[in-house]
Amino acid sequence: MYLFFPLERCHIDVGAKANRLRRMLSAGFPVPTAYVISEEGYSKASAEELAEDVGELMETVFAGSPVVVRSSSADEDSPLASAAGVYESYLNRRTTDEVLTAIQACRDSADSVDAKAYRSMHGATERAPMNVLIQRMVPCEVSGVLYSRNPIAENATMLVESSKGLGTRVVAGLGAMDRFTLSRSGGAASPAGRRDWAVTEGTLSEVLATLGHSLEAEFGSPQDVEWGLHEGQLYIFQSRDIVVPPVAQPLRMTRPETAGAVAVDEVLSPGYGVGVLTPAGEGPARLGQVVILDGMPTAGELDRLRDASALVVRVGNALSHSAALTRELAIPAVLLADVDTPSSLVGVPVLVDAVAGRLAPLLELPPVERKKAIFAAMRQAGLRGTTGHQYQGRYETVLFDPVFQDRVRAYLSTHDVEIMDRVQSILPFDDPDRSYCGISARIQSSGDACRVQFKRANLLPDRPFRFDEEVHVGVESTDVGAELLRSLHYVDRPVQERRIETAEVNGVRLQFNFWPGANQSYLGLESENAEAVENFLVLCDVPLAEIAPLDGKDLFDMLGLGLDAVHFTQKS
Template identity: 30%
Template sequence: MDKSDVGVVGGKGANLGELMAAGFRVPDGFAVTADAFRRSADDLGPDLDPERMGKAVLAAGAAPEVRAAIAAAYRELGEDALVAVRSSATAEDSATTSFAGMNRTLTNVRGADAVVDAVVECWASLFAPRSVAYRDEHGLTDEPAIAVVVQRMVQSERSGVMFTADPVTGHTDRVVVEAAFGLGEVVVSGAVEPDTYVLAKAGPTVESVRVGAQTHKIALGADGERRIDLPADESARRVLTEAEAVELARTGLAIERHYGVPQDIEWAIADGATWIVQTRPITTVDTGEPLVSGLAASPGVAAGRVRVLASPADAHRFGDGDVLVARMTDPDWVPLLRRAAAVVTDEGGSTCHAAIVARELRVPCVVGTRRATTALRDGAVVTVDGAAGTVTAATAPPPNPPCA
């Protein structure tokens, strides 16, 4: 399965299959398709209100052939495998609707019968008041359907969430990592104050660290999950080293490049290995389609105001941190290149002067767009991704004021 199979295995299942196919480390598992839900709920009657429908789904359970298929797939993971059973609605994890926390997820499930029962609970959660209200709020009027992902549990020593754009400011040149000890449910549920690591995509490099106040962690024991209170010295300790934060950001940026849009990623570290347990587009950051595309000339991501210049003589119009947009550059442009957040040109290739100097100065650069000087509006705020060769509309202004 891959990202095109949302209608079959839901958003979560489709994205996890896509990640596995692309070579990212994802826990083993399988998906119970939306069709399996429909077959099991086929005789329940379409006219039931949501509350009665949820109860009817629980009472009916899984159709016999569906129950047998789930049990067989579970046994392939191991007779007593410990798994997470996670809802994967067909409208979930899209570019506009995350369904974050709306439908059920059950962790530390063991045994074929328990897994089947957990799948049915996920199905029923599709009709819970919060899920119904969420669909209404987003105008989702199609008949709801839900798939379920069953994944081997990761014995997380540390875990959390990573955004490959700042979800608050909309800045796309940052990676924000939240991290906690133990299982990641304490982060997504808001049970503790996690560490927050903000990294510049260029590098990536750590820009700031805020150590959270973590009173406890959730760990896996012989009888399932257990809460462990943290002593003061451990509570005040950083969850990630700088090197680990950078490596996480690199993984996040690789996933973002694969999808082409900023991602909301759940991760877990166990026995020195980093696992990706979910990814989806950041629904609160509107990057849109590229305004222009060209050749990747100098890596890095930067945002700034477009300044379309015909020659270096127009330097008086250029402010520090602006994005230099020109037909082509030559050595006379170097003083402006040093002050630019990024450089975009109509012409040239990866060996042209603009590309070479930009790489030396570590300034993101896109060349050979053919139309940047006419397609980009002077004064508009854009994000330049030098590795992807794209210029997109930015959702928030950079800190420097506009140049008169």
């Protein structure tokens, strides 16, 4: 037997799954016996050689025991891409022929629709080498998944989902029979080389907490662990890094309040999504849809749903493979088993609050909370790369004094910095009650370019800057942008125009603003780095005391226009 290597002696280049199992085995974790065949070994072997080696394994190492055949692809179980459930595993194989068929099927799954869709989602095009594990199958009485860092809550807990028998129900997203959290405080890793992973009545939580801390210590980051119990002994079948969603949640003070809305059964993927509630169709999800699904989506289905604002799922659970993939894409998703509730809201704009765990008809939220909801959803879409959405977070400040503005202009002229001059048309939108909260929505057009801008201005205490978050949604025309905003219960106001002169220098964007009817112009300075703005002003001999972090209302009051005049009346 030369094609298969025992797990403890396999090469490190046989995929993260096999390599991690090897590391856990050598560290004293309870990993079932396994053998590995590499992509290279499989491709060089004849059918007769492969059958001979598998037959020998089944007659000696695995004699009298069923096995599971599992993938260990070079592109799964990485810190950036889990490929959870994308490649196939085959349980309860007992004969040589069954194992040979499963090995081939496991390798073929690298070219499945789901695998190709998953690679596409991560920008990959080529099939990675597929190594294969043959592992002793443990007839578990209870199996489950442990996340050593809760993926759907912001508190310091671990999350466990389990079911009777094998863990297929949990990982397949069919719902968990038991679900509980474990405190991370006070826990400790087990000593290296510990061999005793026995579980007695009432000690499962304690042992799993120790396991979570121990695996974090081994691999250096929070872990997604598949485990099982058989005759009082804990076994580990997999441990991989938890892939962190690419979208951090908004600051608590900026989040919409949804108390009183419909409570969902479970958050599957955190975040916010706003859109019209729509049953899943055959084609790709359209922008601005919250899609209802009967069950957890496959990787191929997620590829079609990647532009959905959020998902409402009727059957599922948070530690399933599908939920892990949904979090990788940062698509907000919730479980709501009550069939009548989502059905009654079909065709209605809703907020999916996949942080507090609620579903709210958008128009039932108070105006300020509705604005917060819309911006939180647009921020999520921009940060996760939804088609046509671009997020921008910048420090911004304003310079009013014309003398100091002239100093800036002199610096630009001396250093031959080009200044672009254009007229920008702005169509502002607001909720019917015109509530002001530092969040705005408007359509901006200049030349042939048109976009919808969602903006939130956050004043920073004791600093001469705001931190402005903007999401730009490219649209074909003003009419298309207006349709989007009206679907969110915004109403349009009369059009305004302003002339702007813009320049870029040393990582700072400069914009001289000229509003019709204003008593003066002003200079806006913005950058992703506040220190870049400060350094630029020093170069221009402008004191920092001359800049101010004004919000929109104060800004236009200083222009002698007032907020109403700027936003809601035609220019003279």
